[in-house]
Amino acid sequence: MKFTPQQAAKVAALARLRLPEEKLERIAGQIGDILSYMETLESCDTAGVEPLYSPVEHPTPLRADVAEKTFQRSDILSGAPETDGTYFIVPKIVAG
Amino acid sequence: MSDILSLSLSGLRAKLADGSVSATEAVSSCLERIADTEPAIEALLTVTGEEALNQAQAMDAAGPDASKPLWGVPVVVKDAICTKGVATTCASRILENFVPFYDATCVARLKEAGAILLGKANMDEFAMGSSTENSAFQKTRNPWNLDKVPGGSSGGSGATVAAGQCFAALGTDTGGSIRLPASFCGVTGIKPTYGRISRYGVVAYGSSLDQVGPLARTAEDCAVMLQVMSGHDAKDSTSAPREVPDFVAQTAARKDLKGLRLGLPEEYWGEGLTEEVRACCDQAVEAAKGLGAVVVPVKLPHTKYAIATYYIVAMAEASSNLARFDGVRYGFRHPEAKDLRDLYEMSRSEGFGEEVQRRIVLGTYVLSAGYYDAYYRKAAQVRRLIRQDFLDAFQACDVIVGPTSPFTAFGLGEKADDPLQMYLADIFTISLNLSGLPGLSMPVGLGKESGLPVGLQMFGKAWDEGTILGAANALSDALPQVGMPKI
Numbered sequence: 001m002k003f004t005p006q007q008a009a010k011v012a013a014l015a016r017l018r019l020p021e022e023k024l025e026r027i028a029g030q031i032g033d034i035l036s037y038m039e040t041l042e043s044c045d046t047a048g049v050e051p052l053y054s055p056v057e058h059p060t061p062l063r064a065d066v067a068e069k070t071f072q073r074s075d076i077l078s079g080a081p082e083t084d085g086t087y088f089i090v091p092k093i094v095a096g
Numbered sequence: 097m098s099d100i101l102s103l104s105l106s107g108l109r110a111k112l113a114d115g116s117v118s119a120t121e122a123v124s125s126c127l128e129r130i131a132d133t134e135p136a137i138e139a140l141l142t143v144t145g146e147e148a149l150n151q152a153q154a155m156d157a158a159g160p161d162a163s164k165p166l167w168g169v170p171v172v173v174k175d176a177i178c179t180k181g182v183a184t185t186c187a188s189r190i191l192e193n194f195v196p197f198y199d200a201t202c203v204a205r206l207k208e209a210g211a212i213l214l215g216k217a218n219m220d221e222f223a224m225g226s227s228t229e230n231s232a233f234q235k236t237r238n239p240w241n242l243d244k245v246p247g248g249s250s251g252g253s254g255a256t257v258a259a260g261q262c263f264a265a266l267g268t269d270t271g272g273s274i275r276l277p278a279s280f281c282g283v284t285g286i287k288p289t290y291g292r293i294s295r296y297g298v299v300a301y302g303s304s305l306d307q308v309g310p311l312a313r314t315a316e317d318c319a320v321m322l323q324v325m326s327g328h329d330a331k332d333s334t335s336a337p338r339e340v341p342d343f344v345a346q347t348a349a350r351k352d353l354k355g356l357r358l359g360l361p362e363e364y365w366g367e368g369l370t371e372e373v374r375a376c377c378d379q380a381v382e383a384a385k386g387l388g389a390v391v392v393p394v395k396l397p398h399t400k401y402a403i404a405t406y407y408i409v410a411m412a413e414a415s416s417n418l419a420r421f422d423g424v425r426y427g428f429r430h431p432e433a434k435d436l437r438d439l440y441e442m443s444r445s446e447g448f449g450e451e452v453q454r455r456i457v458l459g460t461y462v463l464s465a466g467y468y469d470a471y472y473r474k475a476a477q478v479r480r481l482i483r484q485d486f487l488d489a490f491q492a493c494d495v496i497v498g499p500t501s502p503f504t505a506f507g508l509g510e511k512a513d514d515p516l517q518m519y520l521a522d523i524f525t526i527s528l529n530l531s532g533l534p535g536l537s538m539p540v541g542l543g544k545e546s547g548l549p550v551g552l553q554m555f556g557k558a559w560d561e562g563t564i565l566g567a568a569n570a571l572s573d574a575l576p577q578v579g580m581p582k583i
Contacts (some may be wrong), residue, residue, distance in 0.1 A: 003461075007461075008457055011457050011460050011461045011464070012453075012456075012457050012460075014460055014464070015102075015173065015415060015419075015444075015456045015457060015460040016419075016422070016437075016441050016444055017441065017444055017445050017448075017453055017456060017457065018441040018442065018445045018455065019445060023450065023453075027450070027453065027454050027457060029381040030454060030515050030516075031454065031457065031458050031461070033516055033518075034458060034515065034516055035458075037403075037404060038407070038408060038471065039404075040400070040401060040404050041401055041404050041408075041474050041475065041478055042407065042474075043537055044398070044401050044478050044481070045188065046477035046478060046481070047473060048475040049478075049480055049481060050477070050480060051305060051476030051477050051479070051480065052476055052477075052479045052480035052483060052530075053476050054304040054334070054537075055290045055291070055304065055483070055531065056290070056291060056304075056334050056336075056532075057531025058291075058337060060333050061333060063330070063335065065558075069378055070370055071197070071198075074195040075198075076425075078195075078197055078514070079193075079194055079196075079197070079425065079426035079427070080425055080426060080526040081423060081426075081427075081428075081429035082429070086490070088424055088425055090424055090436055090439060091433055091435050091436055091438065091439055092435060092436075093432060093435070093436050
């Protein structure tokens with residue numbers, strides 16, 4: 001299957017990746033090969049087969065709807081690239 | 097190498113318990129071995145030597161604790177698993193400076209059992225790879241032959257155990273990432289049933305596939321590790337609320353294979369196997385028969401679709417899981433980002449390696465509107481058929497047996513430029529992850545041509561790890577031991 005560098009660039013942008021031209025060329029070619037290989041699935045008859053998204057068989061356990069403090073704010077902020085001690089700091093989102 | 101390091105984990109436990117070896121001696125022996133061998137194999141990304149020695153000395157001062165099954169045992173943890181206060185990088189630049197403030201549940205349970213953390217093992221970045229060549233930091237080498245890969249993605253874990261640097265290591269297995277390095281490095285590794293061990297604190301790759309498991313010298317050693325880590329965890333909704341059997345007793349109780357029906361799937365024993373792998377695995381099956389096992393042919397007819405199915409599911413889940421790495425809350429942030437979009441794109445473009453980026457693009461594509469049904473939904477349907485193959489096969493047998501890999505460890509760089517060829521290395525391991533079932537790889541000899549370890553795989557029914565551990569334990573006694581590499 002043909003997967004073009006333009007398609008790769010579009011999907012990469014959706015995934016918030018900004019890749020140089022040369023890498024897009026290479027990745028697009030490799031993805032094309034991989035997608036061609038994946039077309040083998042077309043020959044598998046799956047009519048009426050219920051998809052299996054997870055091997056988990058037990059029902060999702062629910063806990064009581066009670067707020068709990070599991071971590072300190074300082075713990076949560078400890079790995080952040082930039083904080084003011086209370087919040088995560090990021091570059092401005094709104095101009096002005 | 098010291099006498100201590102020639103012990104199995106179980107052998108060490110006995111000596112620690114009776115005081116003939118101290119925790120400090122065990123840790124010191126491992127650290128000396130790391131100093132001797134690490135320059136050649138580069139299995140570890142972090143060595144916590146000082147902390148480990150301090151901990152061992154404090155434990156010795158208090159004396160052995162019989163209530164702790166891993167008291168004083170030095171272990172290594174794959175760098176995809178969170179360790180409080182110790183860097184957890186997933187072998188990625190994007191997490192290079194990440195130091196978790198909590199332990200993954202499996203690590204917390206090891207520590208509660210008395211294990212001593214020696215360091216963090218190298219891996220393929222975000223567990224994406226079959227050779228440990230995709231690490232952003234170093235390429236781990238196979239202790240049996242330094243020109244060969246150790247397998248992946250838990251290649252650091254396989255190599256550290258094989259080289260005698262520790263007594264057990266944790267790996268994660270999304271498509272064979274415990275079993276392939278176990279096979280290539282000549283050690284035993286088990287991927288438990290999905291849900292057996294909590295994934296809380298394990299950096300997610302393919303959420304419906306990932307499982308933590310141990311790599312160690314013997315099946316008995318794996319049973320001890322599995323016992324400690326298993327069981328329900330309220331912090332992980334996919335962890336199973338069910339009783340944990342006594343794996344250690346089940347493993348020790350099996351002295352022969354009488355009454356055990358071994359299923360040999362024709363899809364795993366056909367063309368494509370190298371002669372040396374076939375010879376070692378045939379020899380193991382003959383030994384199993386000699387121990388009383390009955391061999392029956394079984395079929396897994398959808399095996400031919402497994403790789404395509406696996407990579408669609410895994411990449412779709414990966415693209416979703418890796419969205420959390422955005423440079424805001426932890427990890428790498430590009431210093432030149434001017435606005436938020438810049439921050440996301442520049443941080444992710446520089447922080448992730450190429451294999452990870454390729455999988456994100458592919459995963460995003462197969463989940464996108466217009467392609468979802470053709471790829472992801474179709475793969476999920478085939479996934480059910482693959483699982484049904486196993487359920488049907490287990491009507492006729494108790495354990496399914498086949499080679500772990502069609503070949504022994506391949507050369508460094510040999511498949512690095514061809515992702516599809518690299519993916520095909522997982523051909524015998526990935527069906528199990530799609531099905532959520534347990535599987536183990538054990539060494540069954542050295543290949544006649546390569547001189548490298550060959551692994552045999554045993555698949556069990558869901559929640560039946562005890563049977564495959566016991567079978568591997570009994571079978572290993574009837575096979576020539578591969579020993580340890582001379583490094």
